[in-house]
Amino acid sequence: MNSSTPAVHIDGIVKRFGAVTAVDGLSLDIQAGEVVAFLGPNGAGKTTTVDMVLGLSRPTEGTIEVFGGDPRAAVALGRVAAVMQSGGLVKDFTIRETVELTASLFRPSRPVDEVLERAGILDIADRLVGKASGGQQQRLRFALALTSDPDLLILDEPTTGMDVQGRRDFWAAIRSDAERGRTTVFATHYLDEADAYADRIVLVRHGKVVADGTASEIKALASGRTVRATVEHVDTEALRTVQGVESIDVRGDSVLVTCSDSDAVARHLLNHTAARDLEIASRNLEEAFLALTADDVPAPLTQGASA
Numbered sequence: 001m002n003s004s005t006p007a008v009h010i011d012g013i014v015k016r017f018g019a020v021t022a023v024d025g026l027s028l029d030i031q032a033g034e035v036v037a038f039l040g041p042n043g044a045g046k047t048t049t050v051d052m053v054l055g056l057s058r059p060t061e062g063t064i065e066v067f068g069g070d071p072r073a074a075v076a077l078g079r080v081a082a083v084m085q086s087g088g089l090v091k092d093f094t095i096r097e098t099v100e101l102t103a104s105l106f107r108p109s110r111p112v113d114e115v116l117e118r119a120g121i122l123d124i125a126d127r128l129v130g131k132a133s134g135g136q137q138q139r140l141r142f143a144l145a146l147t148s149d150p151d152l153l154i155l156d157e158p159t160t161g162m163d164v165q166g167r168r169d170f171w172a173a174i175r176s177d178a179e180r181g182r183t184t185v186f187a188t189h190y191l192d193e194a195d196a197y198a199d200r201i202v203l204v205r206h207g208k209v210v211a212d213g214t215a216s217e218i219k220a221l222a223s224g225r226t227v228r229a230t231v232e233h234v235d236t237e238a239l240r241t242v243q244g245v246e247s248i249d250v251r252g253d254s255v256l257v258t259c260s261d262s263d264a265v266a267r268h269l270l271n272h273t274a275a276r277d278l279e280i281a282s283r284n285l286e287e288a289f290l291a292l293t294a295d296d297v298p299a300p301l302t303q304g305a306s307a
């Protein structure tokens with residue numbers, strides 16, 4: 001591998017399970033040191049893709065390379081590790097014994113205490129796994145993934161069950177390792193985590209990449225604003241004729257308008273109705289996510305930010 005070889009190279013992969021096409025022509029290159037969030041609605045094909053990157057299954061069509069070779073070879077060399085959502089822990093072992101056992105599988109491995117410290121569980125290392133809380137068990141899975149000092153870390157919903165401090169510590173550890181060149185790919189349903197900690201967001205829908213870029217590029221793709229106001233008995237027919245109005249949602253005496261021209265909507269509301277308390281907001285990542293992954297989304301919206 002030379003310095004230009006991507007950590008992960010995915011070219012036109014398709015994965016079918018009988019009549020179900022879980023991944024449908026997905027292509028993606030991830031460079032060494034990138035922290036990439038993999039987002040998409042339930043059933044989009046994220047786990048199926050991650051399984052193929054980990055060499056747990058093979059694509060029906062297309063190519064996947066990890067560090068320029070077969071994913072299984074990279075896994076066998078300890079260059080790839082994963083933190084999955086559940087399973088894999090023995091309740092009757094202590095936290096330290098669990099990490100020691102995993103470390104014994106790798107030569108060389110990182111010192112056990114260093115890994116426990118990194119995952120924030122050194123102080124509870126002698127506790128039985130069965131007595132550890134859900135968040136502490138999730139930290140233990142993180143510690144296990146660090147023992148081989150992998151070049152590529154794959155995380156599926158890594159912070160599920162962690163408290164606010166746990167999530168902060170976790171992401172601080174991920175970021176500082178990324179600065180030293182570790183590539184990290186994580187699937188999450190916490191959009192704020194993707195927004196705050198990923199260099200790049202890959203949005204997947206129906207087994208395809210529908211948007212790929214920084215958080216701000218993804219938000220810009222789903223351009224549009226919302227105008228909210230307090231107004232009694234608003235004439236929605238008149239409002240609908242205002243330039244750029246996409247949707248109108250009336251709840252009691254509050255109206256929410258999604259539109260591409262918020263100035264025109266604000267002007268209409270202020271000049272032609274008794275609207276007050278006007279608020280204009282850009283879409284946040286959650287709204288962009290919903291707009292870009294909705295089933296009726298028009299094709300042009302899903303092309304843009306591809307890197």
Ligand SMILES: Nc1ncnc2c1ncn2[C@@H]1O[C@H](COP(=O)(O)OP(=O)(O)OP(=O)(O)O)[C@@H](O)[C@H]1O
Pocket residue numbers: 017020021022040041042043044045046047048049
């Ligand atoms: N072994 C399998 N046999 C049949 N269908 C499968 C199998 N594995 C996955 N699928 C289907 O493939 C599609 C993609 O599933 P996948 O688990 O990859 O989605 P996901 O994006 O990870 O979803 P989630 O956010 O819910 O975890 C789904 O429709 C799922 O039902």
